[in-house]
Amino acid sequence: MAQFETVPAENTYDVVIIGGAIMGASVAWFLAANPVFNGRVLVVERDPSYRNSSTALSNSCMRQQFSSEINVRISQFAARYVTAFREEMGDERVPDIHTHFFGYMYLAGSEDFAAHLQKTVSMQAKLGAGSRIMTPDEIAQAYPFYRTDDILLGAHNLRDEGYFDGGTMFEWWRRLARERGVEFVSGEVVGIEVDAGRARAVRLANGERIGCGWVVNAAGPRAAQVASMAGRALPVEPRKRYTWVFEAERPLDRALPLTIDPTGVHVRSDGGYYMAGATPDHDPAVDPDDFAADHSLWEAKVWPVLAHRIPAFEAIRVVNEWVGHYAYNTLDQNAVVGPDDEVENLLYANGFSGHGLQQAPAMGRGLAEWITTGGWQTLDLSPLGIDRVRRGVRQDEAAII
Numbered sequence: 001m002a003q004f005e006t007v008p009a010e011n012t013y014d015v016v017i018i019g020g021a022i023m024g025a026s027v028a029w030f031l032a033a034n035p036v037f038n039g040r041v042l043v044v045e046r047d048p049s050y051r052n053s054s055t056a057l058s059n060s061c062m063r064q065q066f067s068s069e070i071n072v073r074i075s076q077f078a079a080r081y082v083t084a085f086r087e088e089m090g091d092e093r094v095p096d097i098h099t100h101f102f103g104y105m106y107l108a109g110s111e112d113f114a115a116h117l118q119k120t121v122s123m124q125a126k127l128g129a130g131s132r133i134m135t136p137d138e139i140a141q142a143y144p145f146y147r148t149d150d151i152l153l154g155a156h157n158l159r160d161e162g163y164f165d166g167g168t169m170f171e172w173w174r175r176l177a178r179e180r181g182v183e184f185v186s187g188e189v190v191g192i193e194v195d196a197g198r199a200r201a202v203r204l205a206n207g208e209r210i211g212c213g214w215v216v217n218a219a220g221p222r223a224a225q226v227a228s229m230a231g232r233a234l235p236v237e238p239r240k241r242y243t244w245v246f247e248a249e250r251p252l253d254r255a256l257p258l259t260i261d262p263t264g265v266h267v268r269s270d271g272g273y274y275m276a277g278a279t280p281d282h283d284p285a286v287d288p289d290d291f292a293a294d295h296s297l298w299e300a301k302v303w304p305v306l307a308h309r310i311p312a313f314e315a316i317r318v319v320n321e322w323v324g325h326y327a328y329n330t331l332d333q334n335a336v337v338g339p340d341d342e343v344e345n346l347l348y349a350n351g352f353s354g355h356g357l358q359q360a361p362a363m364g365r366g367l368a369e370w371i372t373t374g375g376w377q378t379l380d381l382s383p384l385g386i387d388r389v390r391r392g393v394r395q396d397e398a399a400i401i
């Protein structure tokens with residue numbers, strides 16, 4: 001892959017995308033592939049190694065089990081898109097995307113959460129998702145390794161839920177977008193000039209001033225910083241999320257669904273290993289450069305939960321661990337997508353919290369439609385617009401991990 005230049009070739013672009021990880025690359029690709037669009041696109045990325053991006057530190061799973069219709073529809077598109085990736089990209093060189101649909105299993109330990117799962121599974125079923133409610137006996141029969149005596153029910157789905165190789169999708173979006181003329185540069189946007197309700201130019205740390213027709217905020221956990229450059233507020237902050245990969249002395253005899261324990265700890269199969277994740281009990285906004293680990297979390301919280309839920313996990317050994325950042329939307333942990341309410345050519349692709357990788361295909365497609373036609377075409381993303389944020393109306397999504 002060719003290195004990124006540090007100085008853009010032009011001094012004005014139809015679209016400037018701030019952040020070149022999965023969201024920025026998706027918008028760039030869907031624009032480049034759109035037959036109606038023939039503008040110039042610049043993607044500015046402050047760290048082309050992507051080392052600390054949420055995209056690189058993701059667990060790369062998708063699920064249909066969301067609480068809101070819009071999120072189910074977004075992931076249904078992701079599943080269709082990922083399983084037909086080469087066809088979607090229209091290029092024989094593009095590989096298949098590896099998937100392992102071991103399913104998700106939400107376990108309810110309280111009446112409230114059980115009622116919630118029953119309601120959401122019935123909504124998902126209406127939309128054609130394969131989710132169903134399982135009794136503790138049914139769970140024990142299908143997956144004998146779980147402890148179920150403190151479980152009221154589970155919500156389970158094996159269709160289009162599990163791991164997908166988001167890294168390959170990212171690479172090919174970037175590669176083919178560049179082949180079609182999208183320019184990626186290494187640099188940091190430090191300012192956005194706004195005049196009469198429109199973003200006119202972005203300023204880079206190296207002093208370049210780049211005129212723009214549209215600006216897309218795809219800055220992940222730094223989204224609020226970028227919005228504030230245009231004088232706009234966005235309730236998105238970096239929050240730490242921890243991942244552990246471990247091996248078990250006695251591996252399970254079948255694939256482990258991505259299991260969400262009532263404590264919030266989650267665990268799944270990961271090839272011959274297992275992958276667990278958790279939210280710390282104390283969960284403040286952090287500095288976007290702070291990736292320090294909290295080693296006590298594994299021993300004090302995660303391992304005991306795993307060993308309780310799956311007794312075979314008493315004897316396990318951590319082989320890898322890392323800390324990543326969610327771009328955490330403090331209002332409702334859901335995406336903010338589409339135009340700003342005052343700076344009309346500033347578009348958001350932000351606040352994805354823990355489900356942005358699977359939402360990237362629908363976001364790129366949607367924003368490319370917005371830029372080319374001025375509206376949503378294939379899927380109405382307006383429930384995820386900035387409007388709800390300004391009014392403080394939550395887009396409810398209880399099934400966040």
Ligand SMILES: Cc1cc2nc3c(=O)[nH]c(=O)nc-3n(C[C@H](O)[C@H](O)[C@H](O)COP(=O)(O)OP(=O)(O)OC[C@H]3O[C@@H](n4cnc5c(N)ncnc54)[C@H](O)[C@@H]3O)c2cc1C
Nearest residue numbers: 019021023046054055058059061189220324355356357358
């Ligand atoms: C531990 C963990 C597990 C996850 N698991 C899943 C999962 O299983 N499934 C799922 O769907 N999602 C998951 N997610 C969420 C998903 O990874 C993110 O929602 C998604 O990667 C967000 O992509 P992004 O492009 O918006 O942000 P990022 O990947 O963070 O990219 C933002 C980019 O913007 C650049 N940038 C920022 N500011 C500037 C600037 N001023 N100028 C230029 N460049 C800038 C950054 O350098 C960065 O490369 C997980 C996230 C984490 C942390």
